[in-house]
Amino acid sequence: MSDVSVIGLGAMGSALARALLKSGLSVTVWNRSPAKAEALVAEGAIAATNVKDAVEASRLVIACLLVYDTVYEAFEPATDALAGRTFVNLTNGTPAQAREMAQWAAARGADYLDGGIMAVPPMIGQAEALILYSGARAAFEAHGKTLGALGAARYLGEDAGLAPLHDIALLTAMYGLFSGVTHAFALTGSEKGSAEQFLPMLTNWLGAVMTWLPDMARRIDSGDYRSNVVSNLEMQAAAFKNFIVASEGQGVSPELIAPMLQLIRKAVASGYGDADQASLVEMIRTMPPAETQRAAI
Ligand SMILES: NC(=O)c1ccc[n+]([C@@H]2O[C@H](COP(=O)([O-])OP(=O)(O)OC[C@H]3O[C@@H](n4cnc5c(N)ncnc54)[C@H](OP(=O)(O)O)[C@@H]3O)[C@@H](O)[C@H]2O)c1
Structure with missing residues (x-):
């Protein structure tokens, strides 16, 4: 028997297995392409010849595969072996899939x-690697020490969908930031400005913007979008048009920022012209028709 089995040895699964080995645990590994287990075996892991043997080797089984469909597919020969074990799925997916x-x-x-x-593979095993968990509380408590070897473990609740919900919320915030930053680099670069030269100004500005988030959160929780407003949406709609025109004038596509202008205009048309930026959340709380959803992916 091993302490833990890791199923899936891509970039992330290998990093997980390596961190568990480094913490002194015995680790059984399995991957569809067996060659990826070789480096880990050299570091002390036991390679199972099939997924059923890998599952049977440990009370704690961690899967990290590409998508949920691949988890079902990979575990098909081992489903009978899961009884009585803790199954931790670290594959990226949606709350409904979880x-x-x-x-x-x-x-x-x-x-x-x-x-x-919430980490990239080189961060795994360090405190900076945040890993969100949700589902069986008793299982999290029983295996908390082992899971702690992967990074800072944060349990969010019994609903298994909570970890992917927060994972996706954090990732969408990151990609929103990347969208704006990518556009900003393109704009300054349109006059041959070096991205590295622009960087200190950019990071200082983003640091200042971060300090506005507590006020935004308070407004969203309370629904108070109209007291002490210093940058109302009607003003923002007028200024944002300049962002689009200026970008086009510099030969930079506005495709990353244009959706925000549409949303601000929708808010103004809905009576939020005198309201704070935080009120934009009211514009997206209602899911668009199913056709629009499908078109988006
Ligand atoms: N890498 C990151 O920065 C990062 C960060 C956070 C979360 N994640 C998440 O971690 C998960 C794994 O990512 P990764 O970077 O390790 O990806 P990866 O390097 O592309 O590895 C994918 C893994 O899935 C396996 N796989 C794919 N299809 C399969 C199938 N039909 N049956 C069995 N195994 C199958 C691959 O096996 P083979 O080797 O045989 O192809 C490999 O082990 C993803 O859900 C990803 O979103 C990754």
Whole structure:
């Protein structure tokens, strides 16, 4: 028997297995392409010849594969072996997929934890690597020490969908930031400005902007979008048009920033012209029609 089994040895799965080995645990590994296990075996891991053997080797089984469909596919020969074990799925997915997998695991007698990894592989095993978990509380408590070897473990609640929900919320915030930053670099670069020269000004500005987030959060929680407003949306709509015109004038495509102008205009048309930026959340709380959703992916 091993302390833990890791199924999936891509960039992330290998980093997880390596961190567990480094913390002194015995680790059994399995990957569809067996060659990826070789480096880990040299570091002390045991390579299982099939996924069923890998699952049977440990009470704690961690999966990190590409998408949820690949988890179902990979575990197909091992579903009977899951009973009585804790199954931790660190594959990126949606809250609905996590809830469905929690039921799938429960039907096979396993305790289920879903996880969201807020880190890239080189960060795994360090305190800076935040890993979100949700699902079976008792399983998290029983295996908290082992999971702590992967990074800072944060348990969010019994609903298995909570980890991917917060994972995706943090990632969408990151990609929103990257959109704006990419556009900003393109704009300054349109006059041959070096990105590295622009960087200190950019990071100072973003640091200042971060200090506005507590006020934004307070407004969203309270619904108070109209007291002490210093930058109302009507003003922002007028200024934002300049962002688009200026970008086009510099030969920079406004495709990353144009959706924000549409949203601000929608808010103004909906009566939020005198309101704070935080009120934009009211514009997206209602899901668009299913056709629009499908077109977006
Ligand atoms: N890398 C990151 O920075 C990062 C950060 C946070 C979260 N994540 C998440 O971690 C998960 C793994 O990412 P990764 O970077 O390790 O990806 P990766 O390097 O592309 O590895 C993908 C893994 O999935 C396996 N796989 C794919 N299809 C399969 C199938 N049908 N049956 C069995 N195994 C299959 C691959 O096996 P083979 O080796 O045989 O192809 C490999 O082990 C993803 O959900 C990703 O979103 C990654």
